[in-house]
Amino acid sequence: MTKCGEATGPVTMQSVAKAAGVSPMTVSNTFKYPERVQEETRRRVREVAAELGYIPNHVAGNLASGQSRVIGAVIPSIKNSSFYKYVRGMQDAAAETGYELVLKLADTKRQETAAIRTFIGLRVAGMTLVGNEHEDQAADLLRKTGVPVVEAWVHRDPLDMAVGYSAAAATRAMVDHLAAAGRRRMGFIGYAGDVASRYTERLPAFEERMRQHGLDPGLCHLADEADGFGAGPKALDALHRMDGSIDALLCPTDIVAAGVLFECGRRGWSVPERLAVAGWGDYEIASEISPQITTVQPNAYEMGRTAIDMVVARAAGLESGTRLTDTGFEIIARASTAAGME
Amino acid sequence: MTKCGEATGPVTMQSVAKAAGVSPMTVSNTFKYPERVQEETRRRVREVAAELGYIPNHVAGNLASGQSRVIGAVIPSIKNSSFYKYVRGMQDAAAETGYELVLKLADTKRQETAAIRTFIGLRVAGMTLVGNEHEDQAADLLRKTGVPVVEAWVHRDPLDMAVGYSAAAATRAMVDHLAAAGRRRMGFIGYAGDVASRYTERLPAFEERMRQHGLDPGLCHLADEADGFGAGPKALDALHRMDGSIDALLCPTDIVAAGVLFECGRRGWSVPERLAVAGWGDYEIASEISPQITTVQPNAYEMGRTAIDMVVARAAGLESGTRLTDTGFEIIARASTAAGME
DNA sequence: TTTTGATTTTGTAGCGCTACAATGGCAGAG
DNA sequence: CTCTGCCATTGTAGCGCTACAAAATCAAAA
Numbered sequence: 001m002t003k004c005g006e007a008t009g010p011v012t013m014q015s016v017a018k019a020a021g022v023s024p025m026t027v028s029n030t031f032k033y034p035e036r037v038q039e040e041t042r043r044r045v046r047e048v049a050a051e052l053g054y055i056p057n058h059v060a061g062n063l064a065s066g067q068s069r070v071i072g073a074v075i076p077s078i079k080n081s082s083f084y085k086y087v088r089g090m091q092d093a094a095a096e097t098g099y100e101l102v103l104k105l106a107d108t109k110r111q112e113t114a115a116i117r118t119f120i121g122l123r124v125a126g127m128t129l130v131g132n133e134h135e136d137q138a139a140d141l142l143r144k145t146g147v148p149v150v151e152a153w154v155h156r157d158p159l160d161m162a163v164g165y166s167a168a169a170a171t172r173a174m175v176d177h178l179a180a181a182g183r184r185r186m187g188f189i190g191y192a193g194d195v196a197s198r199y200t201e202r203l204p205a206f207e208e209r210m211r212q213h214g215l216d217p218g219l220c221h222l223a224d225e226a227d228g229f230g231a232g233p234k235a236l237d238a239l240h241r242m243d244g245s246i247d248a249l250l251c252p253t254d255i256v257a258a259g260v261l262f263e264c265g266r267r268g269w270s271v272p273e274r275l276a277v278a279g280w281g282d283y284e285i286a287s288e289i290s291p292q293i294t295t296v297q298p299n300a301y302e303m304g305r306t307a308i309d310m311v312v313a314r315a316a317g318l319e320s321g322t323r324l325t326d327t328g329f330e331i332i333a334r335a336s337t338a339a340g341m342e
Numbered sequence: 343m344t345k346c347g348e349a350t351g352p353v354t355m356q357s358v359a360k361a362a363g364v365s366p367m368t369v370s371n372t373f374k375y376p377e378r379v380q381e382e383t384r385r386r387v388r389e390v391a392a393e394l395g396y397i398p399n400h401v402a403g404n405l406a407s408g409q410s411r412v413i414g415a416v417i418p419s420i421k422n423s424s425f426y427k428y429v430r431g432m433q434d435a436a437a438e439t440g441y442e443l444v445l446k447l448a449d450t451k452r453q454e455t456a457a458i459r460t461f462i463g464l465r466v467a468g469m470t471l472v473g474n475e476h477e478d479q480a481a482d483l484l485r486k487t488g489v490p491v492v493e494a495w496v497h498r499d500p501l502d503m504a505v506g507y508s509a510a511a512a513t514r515a516m517v518d519h520l521a522a523a524g525r526r527r528m529g530f531i532g533y534a535g536d537v538a539s540r541y542t543e544r545l546p547a548f549e550e551r552m553r554q555h556g557l558d559p560g561l562c563h564l565a566d567e568a569d570g571f572g573a574g575p576k577a578l579d580a581l582h583r584m585d586g587s588i589d590a591l592l593c594p595t596d597i598v599a600a601g602v603l604f605e606c607g608r609r610g611w612s613v614p615e616r617l618a619v620a621g622w623g624d625y626e627i628a629s630e631i632s633p634q635i636t637t638v639q640p641n642a643y644e645m646g647r648t649a650i651d652m653v654v655a656r657a658a659g660l661e662s663g664t665r666l667t668d669t670g671f672e673i674i675a676r677a678s679t680a681a682g683m684e
Numbered sequence: 685t686t687t688t689g690a691t692t693t694t695g696t697a698g699c700g701c702t703a704c705a706a707t708g709g710c711a712g713a714g
Numbered sequence: 715c716t717c718t719g720c721c722a723t724t725g726t727a728g729c730g731c732t733a734c735a736a737a738a739t740c741a742a743a744a
Contacts, residue, residue, distance in 0.1 A: 055463055055487070056463060058463040058465075059463075063402050072444075087447060102414075102444040102460075103444065103445035104443070104444055104445065105445070120397050121397055121398060123400075140395075228626050230630060255626075258627075262631060265632065284570050284597075285571065285600075289604060290604050
């Protein structure tokens, strides 16, 4: 029975308590520890709260309890569909454990630091970051405050905790795959400039593995990360000039690989006969384009889930939690790297 | 001069005040209203705060002031690169106006409602949503709390405020563009099922405009939104069966258009000679694929900026703010729809 | 020197909620 | 009929900060 017409100021726990004829603590308990409140009382409080349109003020709750149910995730970009799956994994895991996930985008290290500062200011229960390269200031902040933090997409030297897979291992696996398909003159496309370690790890692994196969690891080209599809044609051009007999190409992303495929089309090169093309990241385009692109599937969803589980475990006080989780990867072999002779 | 070794409990405003020999209010003002504090004092407070590693607790600040510098954005997905630009626009505008933008992903209406509830629980200063179709419960919540909220990507019937462009106008412009290029048998691909109005607006506009041109508007196919690239081949197949002389195709996204291009490649159809293909959304792939795809460029970045500006204006108490902003669109004409006879 | 007015600083009183200890009520044991 | 033990419920205090008004400071004017 709502009395209509009365001034509807902000509905507070106090007002719900008064309307339900109980103390504020009972209202609080009804929402936070329902088992502490008798069924009958609980039902009535819930009813009154719903009628009044009460929404608990988590800001006040956080302040009073010193605890938060919010986890902040900093992500470098959302252009990459792998990150989409990563975020989905985090979202699902958070929902299942009763936490809220909020995101902040940060394209640069400086923005990452700002995002971390914001999240700390909001006193989140924990955070997830991408990569393990941060500004000193950011690392200090995290260490000093001791918030649970998981670095995803890396699997070494965690600030606190980390979850990821070995880009080096994936690179080796891809070289093995191409070698098994009979390729010999493999080219490698990397990224130039100040890029994340999940990219820089790859070239040394490529060179090492090529040597182990007795192959020449010198066919490398560094592309501009901002180029997207466009990096493909440029890189193919450069590498083909270096060695006209190049017969395989490892690309940093499926997007670049698709760019290479478009360029092959223009040149009239058939893939995989003339050139085998390998991508990275299991983007949607890799399975839709013709020929379909062989790729590294990084288990992004699983990684996201694990990241949140680690944060939650630490936030819940389980100090024994794992500091490092390897969620692995998978080489998805497709037409773009099929063996030359069937 | 930090006294080392002492128990470093959480650094609060109180402790900074004590260490700097001023009252807590002076510390508060130093950060919130620097001009109220004398230069000398301000400098000292800042110094001490930095030394102690003080990070203002915005949770407490929000509670005390009843105000927040956080804006929540609910986005339906991050797969679409237009949303990326939209988010970037929001991020930049928020940073410039001194607000913090946090994101929540919501693929479904139910998740959207949950996200809205979370943001309200966090007492954000305002929110942005995508689209104008929400659960009744969500609309109630927003109305009742009166938080400033902007619906983006739509330009009608705002809950509170809205920013977007007319998908119908863009559809008409695209039909005109194709007609001007000499196309007569145009096919339309839409999305089946319960999709957002920014999609459903298009078909009626297509049909109406086709009739105005004296053309047959019957060549329509509804695809599955989840199909991505894969929708292209399916739709082309269906429409070609309906009318073998189909000479143009309006796709719901550049992704679908790219899928159509792949399928044309398989069939040996040349684009645009045999079939003109138009996309939507100005995805990266549209300008990278060959031939480049004509598309609708929705000014997503601008839209994001405007959304935040509207929220901020309302949050700052300027009730006179605009309720509805049209950020327009642009038809980017490319090779995929070039006139048949040059 | 006293007064005035502007500027800078400081108490006071909460914001809405939750931890904790304490209360009240009520069953069954003595 | 009292006492113990247990549960449901309730005050009390305070989380860290800010709005507001009051107080202190100080230079210039009278």
